[in-house]
């Protein structure tokens with residue numbers, strides 16, 4: 532049942548309180564494309580024995596993150612091909628209904644939001660029957676946060692991601708200077724003065740995600756439906772099979788300069804798997820451990836849309 536336009540609460544709260552009224556805490560993990568959400572979530576799953584149900588939202592047609600998380604958690608649910616805060620809210624409702632139908636509740640639910648999601652839009656689901664919001668954790672990528680905040684195309688989204696945060700994790704702090712680290716902190720605190728903030732030096736702060744006990748109510752209905760996904764274009768690039776790390780680096784070099792995020796799993800020599808990660812201009816191609824489980828994928832390429840779309844000769848489909 533699709534909600535009417537702008538009627539955010541129409542399809543939540545099915546009216547059946549599951550699990551004898553117990554409410555499972557839910558963490559919303561947000562932050563811009565490539566900021567480190569999956570990395571910190573993987574770290575959490577590595578460190579805990581708790582039965583955590585993980586919902587992971589990738590805006591592309593293929594869910595690379597789910598492949599990366601499945602290695603850690605048996606309970607990973609994919610929300611794919613759209614953004615969970617706007618274009619695929621129905622999928623989220625259906626997924627939560629499936630969880631409610633389970634005889635045994637998970638200990639905790641973590642949703643990795645898409646990199647273009649506004650967490651506030653998802654808060655009503657986190658407080659729907661059977662669940663309660665535990666916290667909103669937002670990643671700020673130290674290598675590009677100030678740049679994204681200053682860029683008028685990405686600033687509105689960055690602000691909407693920051694506003695509801697209970698905790699901001701400044702990721703990739705080890706890649707910047709101490710002065711730059713301070714600049715990121717200052718920039719965050721200038722926008723949300725009262726927020727808790729921690730520096731993550733190596734993606735190892737997973738255990739800070741849980742049990743925050745959120746600090747305030749958030750009025751999602753007061754916020755207009757977002758068009759943040761619309762501000763980005765998602766394309767798929769077919770990768771040669773098999774290929775090599777060097778060939779992939781070459782391909783990444785040739786992508787347009789306005790690519791903000793690219794990721795995919797390629798078939799390397801001898802059936803190995805190569806994980807491709809690009810965030811802004813920073814790119815890495817490396818072997819994917821436990822590769823036998825993962826099918827190769829196309830390369831998901833996300834760009835900030837411009838008023839006049841530029842055709843760049845990507846073989847998208």
Ligand SMILES: Nc1nc2c(ncn2[C@@H]2O[C@H](COP(=O)(O)OP(=O)(O)OP(=O)(O)O)[C@@H](O)[C@H]2O)c(=O)[nH]1
Pocket residue numbers: 562563564565566567568569570571596645646702703704705706731732733734735792794808809810815
């Ligand atoms: N050096 C360093 N690299 C990091 C850190 N956190 C994440 N990365 C790298 O940044 C890239 C993107 O990380 P992800 O965890 O996939 O980011 P994400 O926010 O889940 O990305 P999307 O889901 O696509 O929005 C990967 O290559 C990570 O290895 C960190 O703290 N330090």
Ligand SMILES: [Mg+2]
Pocket residue numbers: 568569570596643
């Ligand atoms: Mg991710």
Ligand SMILES: [Zn+2]
Pocket residue numbers: 614615616617618647648649757759760
């Ligand atoms: Zn959205």
